[in-house]
Amino acid sequence: MYPTGQQMSFQKAPVTVQGQSTMMQLDPKETSSGGGMSEAEFALFNSDRLQSDLEVMGNKIKQHEDKLKFLKSHKNKLDTSILDLQVHMSKLHSTSTSRSENTNLQGEDINEQILQHVNSAAGVLSYVQSHHYSQASQLDMTNGVVGVVAKLGTVNDENLSQVLSDYLGTRSMLALVYKDYKSVTPLEKYDNQGNVDRNGAIHGLASSIGRTIEGHFDVISLENLRPFVGMRLAGDPQRRLDLPNPKLPNGEYSPGFLGYAVNLIQIDPAYLLCVTSYGYGLRETLFYSLFSHLQVYKTRVDMISALPCITDGAVSLDGGIIRKSGIFTLGIRDAAAGKVRFAKPSASQTTDNYGEAEKQMNELRWKKEKTLEDIKRAQVLRDHALYNFGKKKEEFVRCLSQSSYPNEQMKSPR
Template sequence: MYPTGQQMFAQTMMELDPKETSSRDNGGGGMSHAEFALFNSDRLQSDLEDMGNKIKQHEDNLKFLKSQKNKLDESILELQVHMSKLHTSGTCRTETQDDNTINEQILEHVNSAAGVLSYVQSHHYSQASQLDMTNGVVGVVGKLGKVNDDNLSQVLSDYLGTRSMLGLVYKDYKSVNPLEKYDNHGYVDRNGAIHGLASSIGRTIDGHFHVISLENLRAYVGKCVAGDPQRRLDLPNPKLPNGECPPGFLGYAVNLIQIDPAYLVCVTAYGYGLRETLFYSLFSDLQVYKTRVDMITALPCVTDGAVSLDGGIIRNSGIFTLGTRDAKASVRFAKPSGSQTTGNYNEAERQMNEVRWKKEKTLEDIKRAQVLHDHALYNFGKKKEEFVRCLAQTQSSYPNEKMKSPR
């Protein structure tokens, strides 16, 4: 802990020669240089005291932030114990048959980045948790949302396509970096990062794969529906030229996705959840209709595309997907679980994510506060040097003035 402003000023005075500090009182008859030196030293003394007080304020702020961080650490520990008890008591969330199906669908894509990472995480969890490429990973797109209706799940999966459904979602770009390495010529290093991981289990990652950094997405910044536990976005219904809502309109795709409570808030450092970032980026204002006929009727108010439960797809205004589906999408959104026993664990997960987000924000605040404190301390040191020089000039001024005064 650094001394207060007054203490630092007193310490500065003690470091000076007593003759220097007393020379101000041995005045002579002069007015110009001596009085100016005294005035300047008084001004510097006042500046030093103010700067010392600011340093004390920064120290108090750092102390408060570190106290908050310690409390959050305690909360995380308590939640970990609570979640462990829920797990051992059998009330933790259990994967539904649909969840297992989604896992199997992802694992079937053996030569995809999602398939490789999911296989390693499920079969070699302890080793996978030590890999840099698993730090900051949120999950695979297809597993991060659920949809109540099978037809809606099918058409949304068709709309996004397999590559997007298998996209790897990370919190920030810093976490994305370890996924791929390049040689001196800019080519992908097939023996490094995730490609090396694939090779170690006898696989090869073919072609491109999507990786999404949540903090680099342009998040939805509007309001959410008041009182909605799912925090759906408050988007206005589309209107036909006659001012009426189109018949058969079921809602916006971004709001028809059900999100695990653990990911509703605090996924990014700015406090945005998956709906405002990932799913708004993927679907934007994509409208959902009951039938193709309804969708075509609504064309005048379709801006960011539309889909219908019977398989109709409009990518955006003027681009249509025609024909019939040959087979079900290879990766589809699961149905939400209806089990009531999962609520306590889900709520604990939500709290854990929120507390961890608060801790990340607090650590960032501590870093900023430390920089401000160190900068203020540096400026105080420079000002102190100036003050010492001024006092030395004051000491030399008085004898000179005395010699000039008449006897």
């Protein structure tokens, strides 16, 4: 009971909302005699407010935890799907390889394209190897030769084959590939003045079959190339390079992106491993040197919209070419006969299935990469919420200790 004539009254206090906490503007110094709230009552009121804030923040943390749990579960499902698809692709690849041993139709088509360039080094060497194999095998210039660029890879999509050959140009497509520089040196001989001996080495070989090698030609020594030294996609029978998908400045992935040219080339299993003495295959030496991070898009529109994230060039299936940032190739595609292009692996249902599986794999890996980024963002939000919760909890504990002190004073005998 309060003394006669006195009643406890609560002064209405303004409320200021800051973030998730509610700041009460009360004067705990006012006593019941002044019509205000006692210190003990104020402390109790404040502790109730803090407890309510903690409940709200706890629910927010639970929402972040639930989202993280969902994202991690989704990521695990994607990992399982990728693993299953890798096994499926490995079986398709084995089937396709065994079938290709029985037919070399596509390889013969490419060889005919090369032979049409009668006055090229590749055309001369290919002619001699095809028509005079026993004699060619005795030549020093055939020791250590791996092949012609155009014959060392295959491409599933005809439009992609066309645009990649346009990007490289005929000279690069006809480049001779050797394991090391020691194997390259027998290709040419020089006189005392440093001039090319037109009657020696490959030039003499050309003369012997009634041909003349015109102009320059490219020769590639795999041992002397700077190889890709990063990670490879785990479980991929083609040992594709693990390259991050390009992103726009806003953090979004580029629409219409189909992959990197270096990964869209299919390589014969014989060349996947240990082509060089250092253990590198054609993908991380030859094709990485030729294409680097060349991006492939579905259309020119997609390619142009991705300009901010194109550094090493890009191509599109409808013929668009950006050689490197700021350098564009315009005009009409050259469809002249005899143009050297990459072949398709084989005209079989197995190959079509493998191509479809590749598209599915690219999509799964894109989804996994996006999910991993979502997980990182959710973890940051969760950690921030936990930090705020901890600070609020400390405030709550202090408030409880303050509310218990006045109560002890009131209970203590005077």
